Amino acid sequence: MKWRIRLVITVPIAATVLLVWSAFHYWPDHPPSPAIIQQAPISYCAAFGEHETVPLSDGSTLKLNSDACASVAMSPTLRSVRLEKGDAIFEVAHDPTRPFVVKARRASILALGTSFAVSIREQQLDTLISVVSGVVRVFAHDLVSRPIGAPLIAGQQLSVPEDPAAVISLGHISPRQTQIMTAWTTGKIDAGDRPLTEVIAEIQKYHHVTFDVDPRVRHKRLDVLLRTSDMDFFLKALSDLCIRSAYNKETQHVTLTGVVGKPATNCP
Numbered sequence: 001m002k003w004r005i006r007l008v009i010t011v012p013i014a015a016t017v018l019l020v021w022s023a024f025h026y027w028p029d030h031p032p033s034p035a036i037i038q039q040a041p042i043s044y045c046a047a048f049g050e051h052e053t054v055p056l057s058d059g060s061t062l063k064l065n066s067d068a069c070a071s072v073a074m075s076p077t078l079r080s081v082r083l084e085k086g087d088a089i090f091e092v093a094h095d096p097t098r099p100f101v102v103k104a105r106r107a108s109i110l111a112l113g114t115s116f117a118v119s120i121r122e123q124q125l126d127t128l129i130s131v132v133s134g135v136v137r138v139f140a141h142d143l144v145s146r147p148i149g150a151p152l153i154a155g156q157q158l159s160v161p162e163d164p165a166a167v168i169s170l171g172h173i174s175p176r177q178t179q180i181m182t183a184w185t186t187g188k189i190d191a192g193d194r195p196l197t198e199v200i201a202e203i204q205k206y207h208h209v210t211f212d213v214d215p216r217v218r219h220k221r222l223d224v225l226l227r228t229s230d231m232d233f234f235l236k237a238l239s240d241l242c243i244r245s246a247y248n249k250e251t252q253h254v255t256l257t258g259v260v261g262k263p264a265t266n267c268p
Helices: 175-186 196-203 231-239
Strands: 004-007 017-020 033-036 042-045 052-055 061-064 069-074 079-085 087-091 100-104 107-111 115-121 126-133 135-140 156-161 169-172 188-190 210-213 225-227 243-248 253-258
Touching: 042 061, 061 069, 079 115, 087 100, 087 175, 100 115, 107 115, 107 126, 126 135, 126 175, 135 156, 175 188, 188 196, 196 210, 196 231, 225 231, 231 243
Parallel strands: 079 100, 210 253
Antiparallel strands: 004 042, 017 033, 042 069, 052 061, 061 087, 069 079, 087 115, 100 107, 107 135, 115 126, 126 156, 156 169, 188 225, 243 253
8 A cells, every 4th residue: 555554542532422413404403413433543644745545444535635644533323534734535435324524624524425625725724625526514613513604516615714703715616627626636737727826836735846936927827737746847848838947956946037928939
């Protein structure tokens, strides 16, 4: 197996109690029903620069992006995952008798059988939930709280900020945006006509490299499919857009300069 597995034994588990309830139809008339987790959580981590696919014992699949970690605990009545950091995609096996719950910072996500992505975004200070198929319900903090708005359906996205006073925002994602969001599962970065600075942020998920970017090209847009492991390929793609690069492999620093508006065949 490629992924790193860590058995969590530092906290007593036998008395851990989680409250789970049928959130899609019964709030607030029916109270939560208790379910006890007796299995110690197992932690999975993807190494920096890599991505991993973890088959879970219930038939679900956990996909972890570079440097992401999640702990998983299963019981006869509950499937529980805590995303500790990074990006993850969950493909949940349908089992109405065992709800599938993901905890990520302030957000708790409840699903029965669906596919959705969760990203803990350090720079934006939020947790982003994106539904690929099926339906999920999102709660602030835990499942005892009231749900945040209506259930999320395929093509919807919710940002839950770490600051409780900040606004929780609902958005929509197109099939093309879903492709961009999930490209890492195949070792790719889909630039998707995004500004250079956003693509650089993606590159830095896989490479310990710093960038010094000419202000004239910071907002130049890229629409190219990149390999997460290949920095040279990325710099070649930039040269085709008339963006010059100087890559110091010893210091892992890249300087990008260019002249906006010049065609690639006539770079000065």
